[in-house]
Every structure is written in structure tokens, then in C-alpha cells.
Amino acid sequence: xxxxxxxxxxxxxxxxxxxxxxxxxxxxxxxxxxxxxxxxxxxxxxxxxxxxxxxxxxxxxxxxxxxxxxxxxxxxxxxxxxxxxxxxxxxxxxxxxxxxxxxxxxxxxxxxxxxxxxxxxxxxxxxxxxxxxxxxxxxxxxxxxxxxxxxxxxxxxxxxxxxxxxxxxxxxxxxxxxxxxxxxxxxxxxxxxxxxxxxxxxxxxxxxxxxxxxxxxxxxxxxxxxxxxxxxxxxxxxxxxxxxxxxxxxxxxx
Amino acid sequence: xxxxxxxxxxxxxxxxxxxxxxxxxxxxxxxxxxxxxxxxxxxxxxxxxxxxxxxxxxxxxxxxxxxxxxxxxxxxxxxxxxxxxxxxxxxxxxxxxxxxxxxxxxxxxxxxxxxxxxxxxxxxxxxxxxxxxxxxxxxxxxxxxxxxxxxxxxxxxxxxxxxxxxxxxxxxxxxxxxxxxxxxxxxxxxxxxxxxxxxxxxxxxxxxxxxxxxxxxxxxxxxxxxxxxxxxxxxxxxxxxxxxxxxxxxxxxxxxxxxxxxxxxxxxxxxxxxxxxxxxxxxxxxxxxxxxxxxxxxxxxxxxxxxxxxxxxxxxxxxxxxxxxxxxxxxxxxxxxxxxxxxxxxxxxxxxxxxxxxxxxxxxxxxxxxxxxxxxxxxxxxxxxxxxxxxxxxxxxxxxxxxxxxxxxxxxxxxxxxxxxxxxxxxxxxxxxxxxxxxxxxx
Numbered sequence: 082x083x084x085x086x087x088x089x090x091x092x093x094x095x096x097x098x099x100x101x102x103x104x105x106x107x108x109x110x111x112x113x114x115x116x117x118x119x120x121x122x123x124x125x126x127x128x129x130x131x132x133x134x135x136x137x138x139x140x141x142x143x144x145x146x147x148x149x150x151x152x153x154x155x156x157x158x159x160x161x162x163x164x165x166x167x168x169x170x171x172x173x174x175x176x177x178x179x180x181x182x183x184x185x186x187x188x189x190x191x192x193x194x195x196x197x198x199x200x201x202x203x204x205x206x207x208x209x210x211x212x213x214x215x216x217x218x219x220x221x222x223x224x225x226x227x228x229x230x231x232x233x234x235x236x237x238x239x240x241x242x243x244x245x246x247x248x249x250x251x252x253x254x255x256x257x258x259x260x261x262x263x264x265x266x267x268x269x270x271x272x273x274x275x276x277x278x279x280x281x282x283x284x285x286x287x288x289x290x291x292x293x294x295x296x297x298x299x300x301x302x303x304x305x306x307x308x309x310x311x312x313x314x315x316x317x318x319x320x321x322x323x324x325x326x327x328x329x330x331x332x333x334x335x
Numbered sequence: 336x337x338x339x340x341x342x343x344x345x346x347x348x349x350x351x352x353x354x355x356x357x358x359x360x361x362x363x364x365x366x367x368x369x370x371x372x373x374x375x376x377x378x379x380x381x382x383x384x385x386x387x388x389x390x391x392x393x394x395x396x397x398x399x400x401x402x403x404x405x406x407x408x409x410x411x412x413x414x415x416x417x418x419x420x421x422x423x424x425x426x427x428x429x430x431x432x433x434x435x436x437x438x439x440x441x442x443x444x445x446x447x448x449x450x451x452x453x454x455x456x457x458x459x460x461x462x463x464x465x466x467x468x469x470x471x472x473x474x475x476x477x478x479x480x481x482x483x484x485x486x487x488x489x490x491x492x493x494x495x496x497x498x499x500x501x502x503x504x505x506x507x508x509x510x511x512x513x514x515x516x517x518x519x520x521x522x523x524x525x526x527x528x529x530x531x532x533x534x535x536x537x538x539x540x541x542x543x544x545x546x547x548x549x550x551x552x553x554x555x556x557x558x559x560x561x562x563x564x565x566x567x568x569x570x571x572x573x574x575x576x577x578x579x580x581x582x583x584x585x586x587x588x589x590x591x592x593x594x595x596x597x598x599x600x601x602x603x604x605x606x607x608x609x610x611x612x613x614x615x616x617x618x619x620x621x622x623x624x625x626x627x628x629x630x631x632x633x634x635x636x637x638x639x640x641x642x643x644x645x646x647x648x649x650x651x652x653x654x655x656x657x658x659x660x661x662x663x664x665x666x667x668x669x670x671x672x673x674x675x676x677x678x679x680x681x682x683x684x685x686x687x688x689x690x691x692x693x694x695x696x697x698x699x700x701x702x703x704x705x706x707x708x709x710x711x712x713x714x715x716x717x718x719x720x721x722x723x724x725x726x727x728x729x730x731x732x733x734x735x736x737x738x739x740x741x742x743x744x745x746x747x748x749x750x751x752x753x754x755x756x757x758x759x760x761x762x763x764x765x766x767x768x769x770x771x772x773x774x775x776x777x778x
Contacts, residue, residue: 104516108514143517144500146680148500149501169670170579203503204419204422204423205460206458208585209585209587211579220463250462251498256472258477
């Protein structure tokens with residue numbers, strides 16, 4: 082199975098440069114790996130370990146603590162139905178049963194066509210719109226069985242491709258500023274760990290002595306190309322939390 | 336009901352509220368600009384006057400926490416955005432809806448404590464929040480509010496957005512620091528009790544909740560006195576209350592602390608709007624799933640830290656969950672216990688094993704296979720997790736996740752013993768089924 086591809090390798094180096102200790106970048110890099118392959122492969126984890134100076138068992142031993150990481154292939158869409166108290170009070174178990182019947186799998190299972198993996202999730206923090214679920218960690222609130230069916234249909238037809246990126250992509254906005262602006266990642270190879278250490282020494286310099294943000298960081302007078310606007314227009318996510326929870330009806334006169 | 340200002344939520348309904356343009360149009364980063372003209376001690380004094388209680392659940396005074404910082408270098412600031420307490424959804428809204436406010440508050444805090452670097456730990460299940468926060472951070476760097484020589488001052492600090500990966504326990508501050516160091520999220524053995532003494536990489540570290548630091552720009556601009564003029568007693572300012580469960584209008588409501596009662600929150604037509612289908616209110620979980628339940632006789636208790644503590648529970652994370660008379664108390668307790676059992680990190684036996692035992696006993700009572708002795712058995716297990724089953728709870732474990740299990744069981748047994756007995760006597764649950772799923776994912 083693949084290691085980190087060149088672009089993701091660069092992302093990994095950028096992430097390592099953000100922290101005083103390289104191991105702090107482990108979880109963010111594992112997200113990048115999972116985003117690449119859909120789950121954490123053994124070779125991929127070994128590669129990440131090599132980047133950070135960790136044994137494969139240390140990488141795996143850490144990753145298994147966290148629910149978001151998968152160690153076997155999952156469906157293209159990970160459907161997580163919240164069943165915690167607020168959603169349960171609004172019929173989450175009926176919704177989960179409906180999802181089981183519609184997909185033909187129990188929680189933890191993947192449909193034969195590889196499209197959907199169903200999960201029984203803990204509180205997803207969208208309790209004002211219970212019952213809720215996430216698809217690849219993108220939120221859908223006030224879901225009843227008929228809305229669930231419509232959602233499956235939309236997903237199958239690719240109508241939500243913009244809003245539901247593959248494999249729970251953690252961030253489509255890359256850091257364009259700050260510490261990484263000082264990092265020349267172009268000359269790096271994943272074997273160049275000594276170089277990493279030098280870079281970290283620079284990164285970890287206390288404020289005032291060149292500053293943790295480095296000389297190329299965007300200050301008021303230095304808003305260069307490194308400070309380009311975000312690559313993704315985030316306004317397209319009409320399905321999700323803050324705006325739906327905090328709608329006018331819920332706030333007026335409060 | 337009061338006409339207190341909206342301190343942390345006023346921009347959330349604005350168009351594209353997460354962008355720098357919207358933020359600047361509403362006076363964004365003016366708090367930081369003013370803060371940089373003040374001394375760190377001056378701001379600290381102002382925050383002490385404001386008496387901002389930590390909004391993560393424990394309610395510890397933010398200013399007092401900062402004051403405990405061990406004098407050493409470097410010092411780190413970590414913002415806790417790992418919101419996972421069941422039915423709490425306020426920080427989620429604050430990060431997604433107003434990320435610049437969080438950044439501004441964090442930089443002000445970093446200035447006061449002299450932090451070398453700021454890490455904002457955001458729950459991994461919030462990718463949109465992470466995207467918006469990173470985009471806002473990119474904008475803030477370009478604007479000069481983060482990075483080198485902030486807003487023309489001599490102060491520089493770097494802010495990093497750090498994703499979690501799905502673990503409730505990482506909201507516990509020492510587990511969060513372990514996770515931020517790239518390890519399993521195991522809470523650290525105490526003492527030292529406070530990361531302010533020994534935190535990230537062993538350095539003094541302040542861990543503050545998202546809502547806590549979101550208050551700072553307003554406090555700087557309006558002064559600690561004005562903030563302390565809102566609320567009452569120790570509970571100053573406003574509190575963001577996450578109302579869920581059987582109300583007509585669930586949602587996040589920012590209300591002046593100590594000036595509104597549970598009755599106002601649940602029944603006021605501008606707030607909760609009453610119980611769904613005009614059913615009867617049966618019980619309230621007043622401060623997150625860890626808090627002891629309270630009955631309708633406490634509806635007129637004021638929403639303040641002290642008042643809720645005074646009736647043997649806690650304001651906690653600000654999550655309020657009313658349940659109506661159609662709700663099975665065994666099932667509700669089972670679901671909460673199941674959550675804590677699933678999320679136990681497994682370090683301490685009372686939590687790891689006791690949680691599973693409680694879950695199994697509750698499951699069999701709910702399924703009609705309970706025995707009368709099970710009621711004593713439940714209390715016995717609770718007593719082993721948290722001796723005395725009192726509130727605030729005694730602890731046999733490294734952190735308070737274990738002691739969060741007994742309250743829902745003990746309160747249910749105390750208030751609804753007949754209902755538990757009816758399950759056992761009749762061999763079935765007397766309430767219409769939510770249908771416990773036949774095939775639950777194994778823990």
C-alpha cells in the first residue's frame with residue numbers, strides 16, 4: 082500500500098515545522114494519511130513513524146486510541162448516526178434502525194458496493210438539530226427516515242460532492258502563513274530528518290528573538306503572497322452547524 | 336429575562352460571520368488593539384475584576400488560573416475546543432460561526448501570560464470548524480493580528496490549529512496535552528494538578544475553554560467592571576446555554592448569568608418555548624451529562640453556578656436537557672452510562688470495569704430481565720466508582736470521567752425508584768419503545 086504521496090509528504094513537513102516537538106504533528110499527519118488512502122495502512126503508518134522518529138508500534142499504538150482513525154478500508158461515505166442522549170430523545174434509534182435496514186448493514190459494517198459504512202456515533206454537538214448525523218464528518222441535522230433516504234440518493238448521485246469531501250478530509254484550507262512561510266520544503270526528502278531538526282530549532286525560537294513567526298511571516302506591512310486568501314469558499318456548506326443551530330428564531334429576543 | 340448585551344454570539348447571525356470583513360465591520364480586533372496598549376498585569380487585573388469563570392465545565396476563575404502560572408520559559412497557551420460533552424454544542428457554534436473572535440481572545444490571553452505559542456485544539460469531528468478557523472487564521476496573519484509584531488506592537492506570537500481525532504477524554508486538560516504531544520489521550524496522574532505548573536512538554540501551560548477566551552475582547556473594550564455588572568455573585572457576565580432535549584425550540588441562548596431561571600429558559604416563548612406537544616416536564620439534566628438530574632420542583636432556581644451547586648448539581652458546560660413524561664428514566668441513564676463507558680480511557684479499574692457493569696445491569700433492567708437486587712447492585716457499583724455517591728463526587732480515578740457515571744443512575748434511582756421497580760415487576764419497559772437496537776456496535 083502507498084506511503085504518503087509527494088504532496089502529502091510536503092504537507093507532513095509543513096505540519097512538523099509547526100510544533101516545538103515533532104511528535105505533536107503525529108495526529109494531524111495521520112489525518113492526512115487517512116485522507117489519502119481512506120484508512121491508515123501499515124506502510125503508511127511506518128512511513129509517518131519514520132518521519133517523526135517513531136517505531137511503527139508507537140504510531141499504531143497512538144492511532145488506535147482515537148475513534149476517527151480506521152485500520153481497514155471503509156466505504157466512500159462514512160455515515161455516523163448520533164444516538165447520544167439529545168438525539169435519542171428525538172428518535173435517533175429509530176433513525177439508526179432505518180439506516181441499518183436501508184443499507185443492509187449493522188453499525189460498523191460496509192455495504193457490498195463499498196459506498197457506505199454505517200457507524201453508531203456519540204454526541205456530535207449538533208443537539209439543537211437532533212437527530213443528526215454526519216457523512217464523512219459533514220453535518221446533517223433534523224434527519225428523519227425520509228430525509229435520510231433523500232440524503233442517500235443525493236450521495237449516490239454525486240449531488241453533494243462539494244460538501245462531502247472523500248474520507249472525512251479534515252481541512253481543505255492549508256496554512257498559508259506563519260511558521261511554514263519560513264520553511265523551504267521544496268528541497269526536502271523524507272529522509273532529511275536532520276534538516277527537520279534544524280528547522281524546528283528555528284521554529285521554536287522564543288518570541289522577541291526573531292519571533293516564532295519568523296521574518297517572512299505576514300505582519301501588517303508584509304502581507305505578501307504567503308497570505309493569500311483561503312483557497313476554498315467555505316460559504317457553500319449550507320447543511321451545517323453554526324448557522325442552522327443559531328438561526329434567527331433561536332436567537333431573537335433571547 | 337434581561338436586556339444584557341450579547342457578548343460572544345452577537346455576530347453569529349451575520350452574513351458570512353466567519354470572515355475578516357464581517358469581523359472588522361463589527362469592531363473586530365479593537366479589543367486586541369487596546370490590549371496591546373495595556374500592561375499584561377493591567378489586563379489580568381481587569382479579568383480578575385470581571386471574574387470570568389472557566390466555561391469548559393469546572394467553572395474555575397480564568398484570572399486565578401493565569402495567576403498560578405509557574406515562572407519559567409517558555410510558556411504555552413492551549414485553547415480547549417474539544418467539545419464533546421453530550422448535548423453541549425456551544426463551542427462548536429462559536430468556532431464555526433465566529434473564528435476571529437476566538438483568535439482575538441486567544442492572542443489577548445497569550446499577551447497576558449507571555450505565551451511563546453498558542454495551540455487551538457479543535458475536536459476532529461468538526462472539519463468545517465477547522466477549515467474556517469484556519470482560513471480565519473490565514474486572514475488574521477495577513478491583517479497583522481497574529482504573527483510578528485502584532486498590530487505594530489513588540490508582541491509576537493504564533494497560533495496553530497490542531498485537530499483532535501475522536502476521543503471525549505481529550506477534553507480533560509491533561510489528556511488534551513498528552514494528545515497534543517502526539518500520544519494516547521491518557522489523563523495525567525495528579526499532582527501536579529495544574530498544567531500552569533507543568534503542562535505541554537513539561538512547560539507551564541494555560542488551558543482555557545473556547546467560550547472563556549471569546550469573552551476577552553469584550554472585557555478589554557468595556558472593562559472588567561462592566562462585565563462584573565452583569566450576573567450575580569461569582570457568576571458574572573453572560574453564559575451561552577445549549578438547550579436540547581424535549582423543548583420546542585432547542586438551540587444556543589446567550590443569557591445574563593444568574594438572572595434567568597430554568598423555567599424562563601425552558602418555557603419562555605422567546606427561548607425554549609415549552610415542552611414538546613405541551614407534555615409534562617419530568618426531569619432536567621442541568622449541566623451536561625455528568626451532572627446530577629433535578630426535578631421540576633427546581634424550575635425556579637436561577638441559572639448560576641452557585642444556585643445550581645446549591646441544589647446538589649452543577650452548571651457544568653451549560654448544557655440543559657429537559658425530558659418529558661414519556662421518557663424512560665432507565666433508558667436515559669443507560670444511554671449516558673454507555674457513553675462514559677465507551678469513552679473511558681481504561682487507565683483506572685473503577686471507571687473501565689464499573690462503567691461496563693453499570694451499562695449491563697441497566698440494559699437488563701430495561702430489557703425486562705432485571706432483579707430487585709439490581710437496584711442495590713447499581714448503587715454498590717456507583718459507590719465503588721465514587722465512594723459515597725455524593726456531589727461533588729469523591730474520586731478513585733485519575734480524572735472525573737468515572738465519577739461522571741453515578742449521577743444519572745443515582746438520581747434516577749432516588750427520584751424514580753418506582754419506575755425501576757415497574758420494569759422489574761412487569762418484566763418489560765412501561766414506555767413506548769425507542770427500540771434498543773438489536774445489534775449494537777461492541778465497545
